[in-house]
Amino acid sequence: MTRIAFVCAGNAGRSQMATAFAERERDNRELDIELVTGGTDPADHVHQEVIDVMNEEGIDISDREPREITSEDIESAAYVVTMGCSIDGVQPEGWEGETETWEIPHPDGDAEAVRAQRDEIEHRVKEFLERIGSKPVDRPHRTR
Secondary structure (H helix, E strand, C coil), X not given: CEEEEEEECCCCCHHHHHHHHHHHHXXXXXXXXXXXXXXXXXXXXXXXXXXXXXXXXXXXXXXXXCCECCHHHHHCCCEEEEECCCCCCCCCCCCCCXXXXXXXXXXXXXXXXXXXXXXXXXXXXXXXXXXXXXXXXXXXXXXX
């Protein structure tokens, strides 16, 4: 099983959308992946406009809560996708996974901007899962 972490600063928008789209792709395509999400500075709640635009796609994330990404989350991940943050403070020494940075700016609550961001993230998630599907994933990870 391949573990993927989607990380952004607040874990209240971009990384929540990416995780939800990856979950849908995993289920629809029966992928052998495990997903984790978190933020480097978690917000108090998922942004309402994010919940609303995901509902438009038939995905309910209203019960999700932002959480802090941990070094344990990163240590067990083969891939970490960041959006507007760095994992330098939580990346374990010797971690051998791959990091990918998606330059997706925070939309600041504008509904049309959040929709555009949602669509961009959905596209990137699908492309990412297609790309890593052909890569070997059984890399050794540092253990404590």
